C-alpha cells in the first residue's frame with residue numbers, strides 16, 4: 001500500500017507521467033481520426049441535402065443522437081453535461097460543413 005512505499009524520485013514521476021501521457025496522446029489521435037470519419041459522412045449528408053432541398057438542421061434527429069450519446073457516456077462514467085458539450089460542439093461543426101454545401105448550390 002502507498003503509505004509504506006518510498007517516495008518516487010523526480011525522474012520516476014516524470015517517467016510515470018510520460019507513460020500515461022503517451023496513452024492519452026494515442027487516444028487523442030484515435031478520437032480525432034474518428035471525428036474526421038464522422039464529419040466526412042456528414043459532408044455526404046450535406047451534399048445530398050443540398051441536392052434535395054432538405055434543411056441542414058434536423059432537431060429531432062439530433063435529439064436522438066444526443067440521447068444515445070448520453071446513455072453510452074453514462075456507461076463509460078461520463079457526465080451528461082460533458083457529453084452534451086462535446087456533442088453540441090460536434091453538431092455545430094456538422095451544420096457548418098452542411099451549410100458550405102448549401103451555399104455552393106445557391
Ligand SMILES: C=C(O[C@@H]1C=C(C(=O)O)C=C[C@H]1O)C(=O)O
Nearest residue numbers: 045056057058061062065091094
Ligand atoms: C447529419 C445530419 O445533419 C445534422 C447533423 C447531425 C449530426 O451531426 O449528428 C444531426 C442532425 C442534423 O442537424 C442529419 O440530418 O442526419
